[in-house]
Amino acid sequence: MAKIVLGMWTTHGPTLGTTAAQWPNRVAADKKNIHPFRLKDYSFDQLVELRKDENLGAQCTLEERQRRKARCDAGIKVMADKWEEMKPDVCVIMGNDQREMMLTDLTPALTVFCGDTIWNEPVPEDKVKLMPPGIHEASWSHNPESYTEYPGLRELAERITRMGIKSNFDLGVSYEIPRNPAHYSNGIGHAFGFVYRRIMRDKVVPNVPLVANTFYPPNQPDARRLYNFGELVGETIDAWDNDLRVAIIGSGGMTHFCIDEEFDNMFFDAFKNKDAKTLTGIDDGWFQSGTSELKNWIHAAGCLFNSGLKGSPTVVDYIPCYRSEAGTGTANGFVYWT
Numbered sequence: 620m621a622k623i624v625l626g627m628w629t630t631h632g633p634t635l636g637t638t639a640a641q642w643p644n645r646v647a648a649d650k651k652n653i654h655p656f657r658l659k660d661y662s663f664d665q666l667v668e669l670r671k672d673e674n675l676g677a678q679c680t681l682e683e684r685q686r687r688k689a690r691c692d693a694g695i696k697v698m699a700d701k702w703e704e705m706k707p708d709v710c711v712i713m714g715n716d717q718r719e720m721m722l723t724d725l726t727p728a729l730t731v732f733c734g735d736t737i738w739n740e741p742v743p744e745d746k747v748k749l750m751p752p753g754i755h756e757a758s759w760s761h762n763p764e765s766y767t768e769y770p771g772l773r774e775l776a777e778r779i780t781r782m783g784i785k786s787n788f789d790l791g792v793s794y795e796i797p798r799n800p801a802h803y804s805n806g807i808g809h810a811f812g813f814v815y816r817r818i819m820r821d822k823v824v825p826n827v828p829l830v831a832n833t834f835y836p837p838n839q840p841d842a843r844r845l846y847n848f849g850e851l852v853g854e855t856i857d858a859w860d861n862d863l864r865v866a867i868i869g870s871g872g873m874t875h876f877c878i879d880e881e882f883d884n885m886f887f888d889a890f891k892n893k894d895a896k897t898l899t900g901i902d903d904g905w906f907q908s909g910t911s912e913l914k915n916w917i918h919a920a921g922c923l924f925n926s927g928l929k930g931s932p933t934v935v936d937y938i939p940c941y942r943s944e945a946g947t948g949t950a951n952g953f954v955y956w957t
């Protein structure tokens with residue numbers, strides 16, 4: 620029978636692909652945006668006032684950003700080395716799409732990519748100007764240097780789909796990564812591209828992307844739904860009659876674009892205790908904006924908590940990467956389990 624030999628949870632955002640000096644390039648956008656934080660919405664200035672006792676200014680000086688960026692690089696290295704050491708044959712990746720493959724014309728709640736080929740490519744020169752500030756600099760971290768095709772894993776993807784439909788999950792399927800000529804972002808989304816580039820170091824094994832719409836209301840699947848689907852993915856792998864060594868990766872999060880260390884730490888505690896009840900009981904209001912991507916972690920947890928992996932996951936590092944005194948930035952986290 621196929622066997623899960625490795626679980627991973629990783630963040631994947633632009634702080635990991637830009638220098639510490641580049642992080643504040645996003646602050647202009649932070650100042651224009653409204654930020655969900657602890658079930659309420661705030662402007663940048665309101666957050667500065669609300670969080671003034673947290674000493675966030677001292678946590679986003681250039682020196683401190685450089686220290687934290689070095690820890691991020693070290694964390695990714697540990698993850699990629701672990702991947703290399705474990706040599707999984709195939710992989711299932713729980714991620715989300717951020718208006719990359721799926722635009723406003725069609726956004727399914729949950730899609731199984733069933734195709735044989737997954738393509739990605741750099742952002743075309745003429746589309747770079749369409750990108751939000753501070754994002755293009757990070758695109759090497761998830762886009763390859765030239766048009767590249769990676770192997771899908773149709774057999775497992777279709778098994779998961781059939782099992783899902785039988786168990787009342789109404790799934791979307793895709794056999795072809797769409798090309799959206801007007802959009803700057805093409806190919807598989809960054810949640811998956813980051814794993815191919817930075818964790819697998821471009822040696823991509825056949826894989827099933829599971830694409831949840833964590834970001835965009837009104838059809839975001841909730842935490843319990845994704846946890847339960849993760850369980851079904853695990854059952855499908857258990858019943859798959861071959862000797863393949865399988866990895867499961869949750870890609871996304873942690874809290875951003877307003878960092879909340881207490882909320883993030885709840886995940887590490889829950890992982891230590893395989894505490895599904897806490898993870899699936901979190902109100903959906905907490906999972907808005909970038910923080911919604913932590914649902915990809917819950918999705919993977921549904922599969923991994925029941926996988927037979929022994930002990931508990933290893934937290935490699937947790938690095939809140941602040942870029943402003945409002946607490947904006949991205950909290951990065953790296954966890955593996957063998």
Ligand SMILES: [Fe+2]
Nearest residue numbers: 632717871912
């Ligand atoms: Fe993301």
